[in-house]
Amino acid sequence: MSIADRLGDSLGVSVRAVTDLGSGHGWTLHRAELADGRAVFVKAAADRAGVFAAEAAGLRWLGAGNSALVPPVLAACEGMLVLPWLPDAAPSPAAADRFGRDLALLHADSPEAFGAPWPGWIAELPLDNTPSEGPWPRWYAERRLRPFVVRAADVLGVDGVRLLERVIDRIDELAGPPEPPARIHGDLWSGNLRWTDVGVVLIDPAAHGGHRETDLAMLALFGAPHLDRILAAYERTRPLAAGWRSRVPLHQLHPLLVHVALFGAGYRAQTLAAARTALTG
Template identity: 50%
Template sequence: MSRIAQARTAAAQLTGLATDGAQAIGGHVIEVDLACGGTVVAKRHDEPSAVLAEVASLEWLAEPDGPPVPQVRGHDHEWLIMDQVEPGRSSAPAAEDLGRRLAALHATGAPTFGAAPPGGPVDAWIGLAPMRNDTGEDWPAWFAEHRIAPYVRSAVDAGSLEADDAAVLDEVCAKLDSLAGQRESPSRLHGDLWNGNVLWAADGRAWLIDPAAHGGHRESDLAMLALFGCAHLDRVLAAYDEAVPLADGWRERVPLHQLFPLLVHTVLFGGGYARSAVAAARAALRVA
């Protein structure tokens, strides 16, 4: 059975609705047309825990005042079926709305740093990379132990990161307490907030997709949003800061918070991401 046929079967079984066609929109993601009208998105995961992690993430992020996320229609160990969001264009008003809503989402908080969404697995995923949601009460120690060190080890073992470069990242871990800025309570993070996971929709809003939600530092989401560029980012950040002011020095800490996604990319893709991670680490150390 073709992947498209599998998606139609899964959508019908998990929603209880007949389907009328389907089309792949990239990778393991397929849009399925419903016979009664409307469209759902069928997303296939190779790992059952990845399905559970994304379902739990979407449900945890679905806060009334936060950015909108697709509604889950059904899932099993392999397929996730959710509402389709009609794409539109970015705009300054939508960006400002995103900033305010992201601030509201973060403010809903999390029990601890590293906390998985309720019902979500400890062994979760960020994209195609494993992400373990071990918890901690102190952000610098938690970030060093669970968001930097494991990926440095994996990158070194894979030959993507040289030992001398790994030493720079180890130095960041050793100095994180002084690099972290003022202490903040855990925020409810999207967790994988690069610009590709911001969907500018036809309804004039910015929707969030493909989360790797967990408890973390709110500056991490904002730093990742800046990593690969985001439309109207200055409007997003200004609206966020107006709604819930950011701590002094947050701009200088952007490279520090970008270390996690850069190391994930180093593990997955190697190449220039290792150089970018080391450059970010050196930039973070210069702030000390």
Template identity: 55%
Template sequence: MEPVAARVAELTGREVAETAPLGTSHDWELHRVTLADGTPLFAKAVPDRGERLSGLFRAEALGLDWLGRAPGAPVPEVVGWDADTLVLSWIEERPPSPAAAEDFGRRLAAMHLAGADSFGADWDGFIGPLPLDNTPSPSWPEFYARQRLAPFLERAADRGALTPGDVRVVEKVIGSVGDLAGDPEPPSRVHGDLWSGNVMWQGDGAVVVDPAAHGGHRETDLAMLSLFGLPHLDRVRDAYNEAAPLAAGWRDRIALHQLHPLLVHVCLFGAAYRTTAMDAARAALRA
């Protein structure tokens, strides 16, 4: 039996009929797994995780389980996991439609409104292959500045992908988050890495995958949906806004919320994202 098939069989307690590779993402492999009774599953596996990715699948499994406790949360079922493998229910994708987008907007609002005990989480996080500090905090501006912006600014600068002038601009944002964040909001139950590639469309809605789940600011998820484009985004936001009206000035804060994922991209992919990240930093300060 192939290693992935053996792992899935052990985690699910069910016989595996076949596995089919679906490519790779970062340092892990993706597979479609078919059980002996015909049930399809999705598996992520790290062939040689090493210490760098220790806790990766634990964070994802705990995050999906936590998000899924919200009524109607648009997340897949966690079937099983260990340090090297994560097994999820299979999602059969369909072309996006306006009706599916509206349903997704309402479900996303309900998930956010389920709330969190604090900003952060009770588990160490990851965004892609990079670690996240989820130490709980009572203040979103402090959490965002110290645990989202500052660590990735330091990592990007150490990599040489940002100039000293760039660093000073982002440091100014970090020092001003309290003034830029708008009126305080309670912590929301957020996905945390909600770019369009993590939205999988179905006939009647959408499912979100690969979370960096934590108690955060709900505008973060909305801002990330617009970062690289999402089909029917206006329908999603309108339905969301009907269910959970956004605070005044939310559009002016999009760049602030996009700065963290853009710094993550600078850390992962280098200076190719430098201009976009710096544009976001300057737009955040102008707002």
């Protein structure tokens, strides 16, 4: 069955046109124009139902914390995820200010536990979302760092693995003051921020109850437009614990390990540098 036929069946409306946008991580991307005048974004794959289900659950869960930040899920069925089409707008200082405030409000809506009640994914890699009432440092070490150290061990090498194990062993002292679980996006690099005429909208989450500093560290990892304004607006709304900037490398370790697992040795040096900085503060 074609993308147009599957989409029409899912939404109950005929499809005028489908434009292919490329592919990534094992699925294809499309823009579709519907007979009722709407445009939608479609991810499709024959064998990615679990990934799409996790993304849909994450978007809905984040929306329960702050609906201004996420698009509604129009359909999430076997092999397909459908969202509204989000036209791009130029990043602006005003939108950055609003995003920083909205992200702080999202994080302030605390779930009951770290983790999530659905199996997690980041790109095509599984995440262990087993819920825990805490504390966060041990959850992060055992559910995020250790599994990806194992997955990336061949690239990290013996010395690299030992370095990451030192971080895991010292996680309690490195993690800073205790924080309650926060609703976090979980993969908040700049490519998952859509700047639109109504502000920033978040896509492609690896959502779970986590540490709010994780989202901010991910924003900084590959750079985000107007990052200083985002952070300033965040701090005005919900100040961060003292020393948070020194903990940025600790929170960046998981996404860097994900990149080592996905893309190989090109991210090894950056990952090990982050681990050394995390250990020295």
